[in-house]
Amino acid sequence: MSAFDYKNGQLHAEHVALSDVADQVGTPCYVYSRAALTEHFKGYQAPLEGRAHLICYAVKTNGNLAVLDTLARLGAGFDIVSIGELERVIAAGGDPSKVVFSGVAKQRHEMARALELGIKCFNVESSAELERLNDVAAGLGKIAPVSLRVNPDVDAGTHPYISTGLKDNKFGVAIDDALATYQRAQALSNVNPVGLDCHIGSQLTEIAPFLDALDRLKQLMATLKEQGITLKHLDLGGGLGVNYQGETPPATRDYIEALIERLDDDSLELIFEPGRSIAANAGVMLTRVEYLKPGESKHFAIVDAGMNDLIRPSLYQAYQGIVEVDTTQERTRQTYDVVGPVCESGDFLGKERTLAIAEGDLLAVQSAGAYGFVMASTYNARPLAAEVMVDGEAMYLIRERAPLEELWAGESRLPEESH
Ligand SMILES: Cc1ncc(COP(=O)(O)O)c(C=O)c1O
Numbered sequence: 029m030s031a032f033d034y035k036n037g038q039l040h041a042e043h044v045a046l047s048d049v050a051d052q053v054g055t056p057c058y059v060y061s062r063a064a065l066t067e068h069f070k071g072y073q074a075p076l077e078g079r080a081h082l083i084c085y086a087v088k089t090n091g092n093l094a095v096l097d098t099l100a101r102l103g104a105g106f107d108i109v110s111i112g113e114l115e116r117v118i119a120a121g122g123d124p125s126k127v128v129f130s131g132v133a134k135q136r137h138e139m140a141r142a143l144e145l146g147i148k149c150f151n152v153e154s155s156a157e158l159e160r161l162n163d164v165a166a167g168l169g170k171i172a173p174v175s176l177r178v179n180p181d182v183d184a185g186t187h188p189y190i191s192t193g194l195k196d197n198k199f200g201v202a203i204d205d206a207l208a209t210y211q212r213a214q215a216l217s218n219v220n221p222v223g224l225d226c227h228i229g230s231q232l233t234e235i236a237p238f239l240d241a242l243d244r245l246k247q248l249m250a251t252l253k254e255q256g257i258t259l260k261h262l263d264l265g266g267g268l269g270v271n272y273q274g275e276t277p278p279a280t281r282d283y284i285e286a287l288i289e290r291l292d293d294d295s296l297e298l299i300f301e302p303g304r305s306i307a308a309n310a311g312v313m314l315t316r317v318e319y320l321k322p323g324e325s326k327h328f329a330i331v332d333a334g335m336n337d338l339i340r341p342s343l344y345q346a347y348q349g350i351v352e353v354d355t356t357q358e359r360t361r362q363t364y365d366v367v368g369p370v371c372e373s374g375d376f377l378g379k380e381r382t383l384a385i386a387e388g389d390l391l392a393v394q395s396a397g398a399y400g401f402v403m404a405s406t407y408n409a410r411p412l413a414a415e416v417m418v419d420g421e422a423m424y425l426i427r428e429r430a431p432l433e434e435l436w437a438g439e440s441r442l443p444e445e446s447h
Pocket residue numbers: 086089107130131192227229230231265266267268301302303304305
């Protein structure tokens with residue numbers, strides 16, 4: 029059973045009616061299901077049982093403290109890309125020794141803080157970064173554990189904005205340069221090559237590109253071994269897709285098992301960095317219909333959430349399901365473009381959606397647990413939305429709706445005497 033289901037015509041998150049959430053917290057509001065997060069995370073744990081592994085949830089996907097806390101309690105490690113994400117993990121009770129640090133632009137102070145906290149590994153994305161990391165570690169008298177993020181040049185077959193493993197992408201070290209970079213790492217005194225890492229893109233719905241990448245990594249590891257460089261872990265990144273609009277990505281178990289079979293090596297610790305497959309379908313965004321606006325060629329449903337709250341539809345033309353929260357009312361069905369309040373023509377949540385709604389009704393935008401709230405902005409001076417975690421019959425406000433004053437917090441007017 030899905031964590032978001034209808035009971036007596038009312039959409040619920042677990043045992044909580046979403047209309048109750050909206051009444052108590054207002055809209056727009058993100059609602060996450062603890063049971064769904066747990067189930068999705070365990071989907072990774074189960075097929076890896078019995079072998080050395082670490083599942084490093086990608087914090088960028090949804091970094092709310094309650095989400096991180098839920099996963100940390102299940103044993104998760106974390107994939108981070110900034111010092112902000114690292115401090116979030118710590119604030120949520122995560123274990124820094126289970127953190128891997130990805131990202132192409134790590135700054136010295138970020139490296140220093142991560143070294144001080146003793147993270148598991150730096151996923152190094154360029155030679156220049158390797159040199160800088162060695163320098164920072166030397167300054168602190170530390171040895172930085174390093175895994176090279178290799179760009180295997182495989183086509184992930186996903187949206188160009190979220191494909192990361194092609195030659196032309198800014199991410200990682202080209203696979204042809206990897207051996208020389210590992211040799212350099214070995215020669216440096218304050219970095220220690222312990223792993224190999226790759227992440228080829230997001231929302232992949234086939235296993236084949238993952239296997240192609242793994243084949244190339246295996247070849248590289250064999251070459252490294254010949255050169256006396258033996259690694260302890262292999263990080264296969266994230267990227268497993270989800271069902272937004274009838275896509276049929278492989279089940280987590282099938283994906284993991286296929287990789288384990290192809291790897292054919294029990295000695296390596298396996299690391300994964302899943303994000304979307306854990307969080308996307310563990311969340312919805314609630315929004316209320318402000319106005320219905322009939323037009324000549326199309327009808328608009330104008331709602332109180334916009335591209336600033338959920339940018340995926342505008343940014344990637346991404347499809348996310350939109351459903352009525354209360355289906356018990358008498359309503360006429362009509363096809364609408366569901367649009368937000370932001371002053372941009374590109375501000376929409378969905379196009380040509382057939383809905384039975386009236387002014388004041390609630391809608392739920394599905395699959396909003398990943399890359400939803402984290403990508404929100406305050407454009408048009410719109411305060412950030414509230415977030416709620418449902419756990420069985422309980423609901424917890426895990427982020428208050430930001431007060432208006434927060435919009436200009438930290439700003440100041442010019443001094444009185446200035447002209
Ligand atoms: C380095 C890295 N790891 C993990 C992820 C998580 O990916 P996904 O949400 O597709 O599982 C991303 C985002 O694409 C990433 O850039």
